[in-house]
Amino acid sequence: MIRVTAALSRARAGLMLALQAGLAAGLAWFVAHDLFGRPMPFFAPIAAVIALGSSVGQRLRRTTELVIGVAAGIGLGDGIILLIGAGPVQIGVIVLLAVLLATAAGGGAALIVQSASSAVLVATLTSTTGQPWTRFLDAIVGGGIALVVMTVLLPLNPLTVVRRAADPALRAFTGGLHDAARGLADADAGEVRAAVERLRAAEGTFAAFSAAIDAARENVAFAPARWRARGALAQYVDGAAQLTYALRNVRVLLRRAETALNDREPIPGVLPVSVRHLGDAVELLRQEWDRGVEPLAARERALRAVAESGRAYREGVGYSGGVVVAQTRTAVADLLRATGVEYAEATRRVRQAIGWTARPHKARRRSGRPGSMPS
Structure with missing residues (x-):
């Protein structure tokens, strides 16, 4: 009974985050798919959920870093794959450049990790077909929607x-x-x-x-x-x-x-x-x-x-x-x-x-x- 009560308490504590993530993911897909005409903009809801899920109790600056990191990693991955194709060497080059770029920009650990992981995601799970930089734009849309949800539409109670x-x-x-x-x-x-x-x-x-x-x-x-x-x-x-x-x-x-x-x-x-x-x-x-x-x-x-x-x-x-x-x-x-x-x-x-x-x-x-x- 005590464990059930504790579980319910944790669920109540996470309810607002769940609502934020659900709203942001749905809006990100709607904006990228229905308004911008992207056929499969799955990076938009991914970027929205990553930004919200990693910024609980953190300042707006860190959330913005996460959005930039996701978008930069996706954009860099798209660009490298477009130029030299996909493969193990390309993945290594993409991660190397993503980390160097995030570090040179003065980003914290959150930006570096998200930039590198997003680049890997692009390099391993997506193909070279499609217009260049479209996934980068999806990530920008998703991250922007996340910021709007967390600060305007459904902010946490401070x-x-x-x-x-x-x-x-x-x-x-x-x-x-x-x-x-x-x-x-x-x-x-x-x-x-x-x-x-x-x-x-x-x-x-x-x-x-x-x-x-x-x-x-x-x-x-x-x-x-x-x-x-x-x-x-x-x-x-x-x-x-x-x-x-x-x-x-x-x-x-x-x-x-x-x-x-x-x-x-x-x-x-x-x-x-x-x-x-x-x-x-x-x-x-x-x-x-x-x-x-x-x-x-x-x-x-x-x-x-x-x-x-x-x-x-x-x-x-x-x-x-x-x-x-x-x-x-x-x-x-x-x-x-x-x-x-x-x-x-x-x-x-x-x-x-x-x-x-x-x-x-x-x-x-x-x-x-x-x-x-x-x-």
Whole structure:
């Protein structure tokens, strides 16, 4: 039953792509066959499906590269076959030239692969009969139709794309912080180290999140049907970079926490509580972004995390423990900025939560305690 449910969920996730591919293939054949009079324009729907299927979650530039790669490979294959015929040597020459051409044009891996594979397809599956360059024109038609379908006629919902990318990134961030909080509470340096590794691995999901943000920006910009999503998308767009900064600061925080445990420094009970609150704040942010509401609960929990960490000074910390407190302040400031709080206001709230509002800056600088610098 679980497998069936998972399969249905994957099918729902791929439904829009299937609709795009079906519409693009049908339109490409119609335009090439019925409007341009091509008797068998099978490269038109092929180019349309390749462009759509290879560009899920990618930016418009990559999709355009794929279209150009398919068309260039087909055109080059047609030209070589017309001049020197078909055969194993000709296939080798076609692939060589297709790769060199794509590389010289500055294309990425997608353009190079599609250009070469399309040239091979022409050289092995088609004959030399027919007018030259007709298959090249079919590919241009198919690729153009794919771009129109994905940006105008049936664009993906940018919010859905971004939420699917953000969800695993934020869940991994939350899980790593909660694991580290347990390790700190149990004085288990190995568990804290494992949490650091989990967050290091999460950088891949954050990279996918950033790529989805870029794709969503272009989707909204070029797809009039999705313009209404601009407001709801702004939370993700504005907060993604700050979340990446927070992730990096948290990794520094946890490495110092591991050092503190290995050095047998005193670990006040408020430090694991602070780290747990920080993980709760990331989870609340995920939930509030998903509902499209202002992340008030995430801000409140993040400030509670920094307030708890500030109590560690009064209970006594060593050098590494002081760095943990300082990095908590920095990570919370990043998290507040991810929720839409401006830099100066985020810094003010962090200082207020830690109880520094009435202390002069010079006194803080002369205190000499690790982590006593402003957030």
